[in-house]
Amino acid sequence: MTLTINIDPELESRLQxxxxxxxxxxxxxxxxxxxxxxxxxxxAPPNRATLELLAQWDREDQTSDPAEIARRExxxxxxxxxxxxxxxxxxxxxxxxxxxxxxxxxxxxxxxITPKGPADRRSEGA
Numbered sequence: 001m002t003l004t005i006n007i008d009p010e011l012e013s014r015l016q017x018x019x020x021x022x023x024x025x026x027x028x029x030x031x032x033x034x035x036x037x038x039x040x041x042x043x044a045p046p047n048r049a050t051l052e053l054l055a056q057w058d059r060e061d062q063t064s065d066p067a068e069i070a071r072r073e074x075x076x077x078x079x080x081x082x083x084x085x086x087x088x089x090x091x092x093x094x095x096x097x098x099x100x101x102x103x104x105x106x107x108x109x110x111x112x113i114t115p116k117g118p119a120d121r122r123s124e125g126a
Contacts, residue, residue, distance in 0.1 A: 005030070 007015070012026075019029035063069065080094040087093070 015026050015030060019026045022029055022032075024032070084092040084094055
């Protein structure tokens with residue numbers, strides 16, 4: 001594809017300068033700049049150590065004890081109240097209508113977080 005771009009003399013001079021520094025002609029350097037600008041960012045690889053640590057903490061914290069579940073729920077509610085009270089703006093991050101208190105009897109222990117390996121991710125896409 002041939003593309004014609006009108007640029008001012010100052011920008012053309014800077015393009016020529018940079019191209020010379022890179023050892024290519026100005027059209028090739030402009031093509032490289034366009035290519036770099038249009039490249040898709042690559043997703044960062046998962047931090048396996050962090051995922052494994054989170055999974056370990058999840059396993060350590062699992063419980064089916066109703067008293068412990070109630071204590072944890074009360075602790076969560078206290079954190080939400082504290083965050084709401086300490087806001088300098090009028091916007092509360094945890095409005096009471098959006099996060100109603102859960103019935104302790106309906107709480108169940110959460111499943112463990114299991115880090116996924118490359119083979120697991122490939123099978124999900126299939």
